[in-house]
Structure formats: C-alpha cells, structure tokens
Amino acid sequence: MSSNPPADPAPRRRWSLRTRLLIGQVVLLVVVVAGIGIATELALQQFLVHQMDVGLSEAAKRALVDSGGGPSLGPPPEQHTAPGPPPSTEAQTGPGPDFLNRRSIQPDTIGALVDSDKSVRAGRVGTDGVQSALSAAAHEQLAAVTPGKPVSLDIPGQGHYRVVAATTWSGKTVITGLPLKSVDATLMRVFLILLIVTAVVLVVAISVGIWLIRRALTPLDRVAATAARVADLRLDRGEVTLPVRVPVADADARTEVGQLGVAINRMLDHIAGALEARHASETRIRRFLADASHELRTPLSSIRGYAELALRERDALPPVVAHAMSRVDSESRRMTTLVEDMLLLARLDAGRGLEHTPVDLTRLTVDAVSDAHIAGPDLQWALELPPEPIVVTGDSARLHQVLANLLANARVHTGPGTRVTTALAEDGRGGAIWRVTDDGPGIPDELQPEVFERFARGDSSRSRRAGSTGLGLAIVAAVVKAHGGAIAVESTPGRTEFTVCLPGALTVAG
Structure with a gap:
C-alpha cells in the first residue's frame, strides 16, 4: 500500500522589520494598558463594594434591632404598661418584614425574615416606599444565605445585590440586601472610559511609533540603497570602479546599523581591490596577446x-620534403588565422577596430x-530576406565576419545534407535580427553556457570535418557586443538556432 507524500506547507508570509517592530510595540502597549485597566477595575470594585458593605452593615444593624435584637442581646425586658390598647406603630405596607416599613429605608432595599420553621417573609422596597413581593425562587435563594460576611447574589427578578444575614436571640434570621446597580454602573462607566482612552492611546502610539521606527530605520534604508546600487553595477569584466560607499553618518560603529555600514564599506574596499587586481591581470594578458600576435605575424609571413617558394620547385624536391613543406605551409596558414583572431579579440577588448558606416545587411x-x-556544397543553404533592405550603422567587415563565422560553425559541425537557414528581419526599433538555424545534431547541454567562450570546443558530439581554432564564436560574441547588440543560442537535438540582435546605430559597449 502506497501513500502520497505530504504536500509542502505554504510558505509563511515574511513581515518587514518595520511591521514587526510596530506590531511588537502595539502588543506591548495593549498588554500594559489592559493590565492597568484590569487592576483599576478590580481595585475600584473592591473599594465600591467595601463602601457598600459599610452601608449594608448599618442597615443590617437597624433591621436586626427592629426584628428583636441581635445575638448578643438578651430577651427584651418586661414592660409595664397601663391597661388599654397597645401603643401606635407604623402599619405594615407589604409582604416583607417589619423593618422594611421604616421611613428612612433606602429604595430598592431587599429584606427577608426566616423563622425557625423555615418560613420566609421577604419583600423589596420600591422608589415610592411601597413593598413588592419576591418570587419563590428568590425566597429559596435568600433562605440559603448563611449568617456571616456579606455576599453578592443575582436575585431572580431583582438583579445584582449585596446581602448579609444575621440571627436574632430568638433564632430568626434577618437578611438585608442593597442593590449593586450603582456599583455596576460605575464599573461599566470606568470600563468604557478605559476603552476610549486605550483606543486613543493606541492611535497616538501607532502614529508616533510609525514615525519613530521610520526615523530610526532611515539609516538602514540608506545602507540598503548603497548595497542595491553596488548590486546594479557590472562587475564581470572591464575596468570597474566602486565609487559607492555607505555615508560616514551611517557607519558609526557605536550603533547596530553603523556596524553594518562599516562592514559593508570594508567589504566594498576588498571587492574594489580584487577588481583592480583582476583588471590589471586582464590588461596584462590582453597586452601580451596583442603584442605576441603582432610579433608573430612577421615570422609567420x-x-x-x-x-x-619551396613548393614552386615541388618537382625538384624529394617527395618526403615536398610533403613536409606542404604541411608547413598548411600549418602556417592555420597559425596565421589563429594569430589574426587573437589580435582581433585583443583589439575588440580594448575598444578599437570598429568603423561607423552604413551597412546594408541584406x-x-x-x-x-x-x-x-x-x-x-554538400549542405542545403536557405535564405529568408525582408522585402526591403535593412541598413544599420556599424563595421561592415566585422559584421560580415559575424555571419561568416556562424555559417562556418554550422558547416564545420554538421554533416552532409544538413539544412542551414539564414533569416534577416527588422526588430521594430530600427535594428535588425539575424537567425542562423540548422537541423544538425545540436550542441550538448553542458557546452551551451560556455559556447561563446574562447577555445570552447564541442568535438564529442558535433562532427569536425575541418580544423577550428575555437575562437570563431568568441569573435562573433565580441563583435556583436562591440556593436551594442546581443547574441543567444538555443539548441536541441535536430535544431540549433543562433540569434543576433543588432541596434540601428552602433553603440560602443563599455
């Protein structure tokens, strides 16, 4: 049983340093403000509940006295009264205990009296001083309150209350409760104020943070811009200078960004030294090749x-000597061609040897x-030309050498019967495009990246029916580059195409 390998997870999104710093700042600020808000709410709640407990304790003492005394008091003393009706008392105005009938009672106060037989009388004083009955669930909840410290309850149908219970000398339980809606309203008001303050602080902090982070990272942006300008320079060949350096203000070793700037400046100094040494070495090699080629032309001639001269008297020479002289003449001609090619490359590298004349490419x-x-003659040659002549500015002899070398390359490295097509077309910008295509065996993949290098050879896969110096395509690339153009190759078995793009006006390559 085979199972498919798990798919690679999607790459995580990378945030910039600015974004991470800003998010970190906001998160830290939110945590601090949230901590301060929670601590403020808890402290305020404790303070308000304590104040509520003080008032509740006073109300509970009065209710306990009105209900027959507290646990520390004995039975009420006997009173001798004159015969007649009992003294006048305030009439009961509701289902609750008698202490709720006091005129000074706080509105929304809840009172309950639990007898020894567990019967409960409970009520709530309204804002008009009239008592209202509580639900059976409220009766059960109040009856379950044990004497001791005040507790907070959510009484069904009434709301959030702070209640306290006490026991009289007769065994009755007196329960007094005050509403917490003022405390809850105060806490909610403070919570909303904290939310508004937090939002304002976050907006201000984000704005100030963006400005501070941008200002703090501006030196890093300048260092990155310096590195980007260096990255855009052509460092592969020729004389290269690195005038770009990180500014002194951004290369202060006492800061992190300054340490980066110092390191980049040191790196650029090392690179500049290496490039100067490389250019000096290339210059010496080119001068040597040019001088050697120039000096070899005379002895070769x-x-x-x-x-x-010896071959003119071939009949008078022994056959072995005649054959040797023939080989000397052949190899001297090949050597002369090689020297001329090397001298041409040296001149092109030095930026010399080009003319600026109109050239009819057709x-x-x-x-x-x-x-x-x-x-x-054993190859099939095809030609594709535009309806109108194409004229560019350049060196006629060198451009002829470009096309001749490309055609010679196809002729040397393909077999009889190969079809070679040469096409010329406009590029739409005043320039021209040459394409030389053949249906030969193709160029090996490993050789294609270096096919335009000097002395590159592909003998292992492309037939060679004639000698080659290995400089033909190198000269083609050098001449095209000297004209400000470009050359590319695409090759697969059965099809190889060289594409040369030439500008309308000669542009000397740096």
Missing part, C-alpha cells in the same frame, strides 16, 4: 613565404550565404 547576408554555399 616569412615561414609561409619560404614554404610557398546585401551582406546574400554575400555571406553565397560564400558559405561555395565552401560547403
């Missing part, structure tokens, strides 16, 4: 001249393909 293409057809 002399060798070729003596070889040709006529040049026809001439190059005709020469290639004569040199390789």
Whole structure:
C-alpha cells in the first residue's frame, strides 16, 4: 500500500522589520494598558463594594434591632404598661418584614425574615416606599444565605445585590440586601472610559511609533540603497570602479546599523581591490596577446613565404620534403588565422577596430550565404530576406565576419545534407535580427553556457570535418557586443538556432 507524500506547507508570509517592530510595540502597549485597566477595575470594585458593605452593615444593624435584637442581646425586658390598647406603630405596607416599613429605608432595599420553621417573609422596597413581593425562587435563594460576611447574589427578578444575614436571640434570621446597580454602573462607566482612552492611546502610539521606527530605520534604508546600487553595477569584466560607499553618518560603529555600514564599506574596499587586481591581470594578458600576435605575424609571413617558394620547385624536391613543406605551409596558414583572431579579440577588448558606416545587411547576408554555399556544397543553404533592405550603422567587415563565422560553425559541425537557414528581419526599433538555424545534431547541454567562450570546443558530439581554432564564436560574441547588440543560442537535438540582435546605430559597449 502506497501513500502520497505530504504536500509542502505554504510558505509563511515574511513581515518587514518595520511591521514587526510596530506590531511588537502595539502588543506591548495593549498588554500594559489592559493590565492597568484590569487592576483599576478590580481595585475600584473592591473599594465600591467595601463602601457598600459599610452601608449594608448599618442597615443590617437597624433591621436586626427592629426584628428583636441581635445575638448578643438578651430577651427584651418586661414592660409595664397601663391597661388599654397597645401603643401606635407604623402599619405594615407589604409582604416583607417589619423593618422594611421604616421611613428612612433606602429604595430598592431587599429584606427577608426566616423563622425557625423555615418560613420566609421577604419583600423589596420600591422608589415610592411601597413593598413588592419576591418570587419563590428568590425566597429559596435568600433562605440559603448563611449568617456571616456579606455576599453578592443575582436575585431572580431583582438583579445584582449585596446581602448579609444575621440571627436574632430568638433564632430568626434577618437578611438585608442593597442593590449593586450603582456599583455596576460605575464599573461599566470606568470600563468604557478605559476603552476610549486605550483606543486613543493606541492611535497616538501607532502614529508616533510609525514615525519613530521610520526615523530610526532611515539609516538602514540608506545602507540598503548603497548595497542595491553596488548590486546594479557590472562587475564581470572591464575596468570597474566602486565609487559607492555607505555615508560616514551611517557607519558609526557605536550603533547596530553603523556596524553594518562599516562592514559593508570594508567589504566594498576588498571587492574594489580584487577588481583592480583582476583588471590589471586582464590588461596584462590582453597586452601580451596583442603584442605576441603582432610579433608573430612577421615570422609567420616569412615561414609561409619560404614554404610557398619551396613548393614552386615541388618537382625538384624529394617527395618526403615536398610533403613536409606542404604541411608547413598548411600549418602556417592555420597559425596565421589563429594569430589574426587573437589580435582581433585583443583589439575588440580594448575598444578599437570598429568603423561607423552604413551597412546594408541584406546585401551582406546574400554575400555571406553565397560564400558559405561555395565552401560547403554538400549542405542545403536557405535564405529568408525582408522585402526591403535593412541598413544599420556599424563595421561592415566585422559584421560580415559575424555571419561568416556562424555559417562556418554550422558547416564545420554538421554533416552532409544538413539544412542551414539564414533569416534577416527588422526588430521594430530600427535594428535588425539575424537567425542562423540548422537541423544538425545540436550542441550538448553542458557546452551551451560556455559556447561563446574562447577555445570552447564541442568535438564529442558535433562532427569536425575541418580544423577550428575555437575562437570563431568568441569573435562573433565580441563583435556583436562591440556593436551594442546581443547574441543567444538555443539548441536541441535536430535544431540549433543562433540569434543576433543588432541596434540601428552602433553603440560602443563599455
């Protein structure tokens, strides 16, 4: 039984340093403000409940006295009264105990009297002084209150109350309760004020935090901009200078960003030194190649001249000597070609050797393909031209050499019967595009990245019916670059295409 491997989790979103700092600041501020608010609410609640308990204790003492005394009091003393009706008392106005009939009782006060037989008389004083009955559930809840410290209850149908119970000398339980709605209203008002203050503080903190973070990270932005400018420089060849450095103000080793700026400046100094050493080495090599090529032209011309002179008397020479002189002439010609190519590359590297004249690419293409057809009659040569001539500014001889080398490359590295198509077209911007396509065996994948390097060879997979210096495509790339153009290759088995893009006006490459 096989199971599919788990899919890779989606990459997590990376937040910027500014965002993380701002979120951290906001979270810390929220935690601090929330802690202060909770502590304030708890302290205020404790204070208000304590104040409520003081009033509740006074009300409970009066209710206890009105109900027959407290636990520390004995039975009421006997009173001798004259015969006649009892003294006048306040009439009961509701179902609650007698102490609720006091005129000074606080509105919304709840009172209950639990007899020894568990019967309960309970009521609530309204704002008009009239008592109202409580529900049976409220009776049961009040009857369950034990004497001792005040407790908070949610009495069904009445709301949130603070109640306290006490026992009289006769065993009755007197329960007094005061409403907590004023306390709850005060706490809610303070909570809303804290929310508003928190929102205002967060808005102010976020605004100030964005400004502070942006100001604090501005040096880091300048360091990043310096690194970006260096990254955009062409450092692969030629004389390279690195005038960009992190400003002195952002390279203070006493700060974290300054330490980064100091490190980048040191790195740029090392890179600049390495580039100068590399350029100096390349310059010496190019000068050596140019001087050596120039100096070799004279002895090579002399060798070729003596070889040709000897070959004029071929019949008078022994066969072995005649064959040797023929080989000397052939190799001297090949050596001369190699020296000329090396000298041309040295001149192109130095930015010399180009002319600025109008070049008719249509006529040049026809001439190059005709020469290639004569040199390789066993290949099929095709030509695709635009209806109107294409003229660019450049060096006619060098551009002819570009196309001739591309056609020679196809002729040398493909077999008989290969179809080679040369196409010329406009690029829509005043320039031209050359395409040389063949249906040969193709260029190996590992050779394609370095096909335009000097002395690159692909003998293992492309047939070689003639000698090659390995500099043909390197010269093509150098000439095209010197004209400000670009060259690319795409190759698969059965199809290889070289594409040359040339601007309308010659632009000397730096």
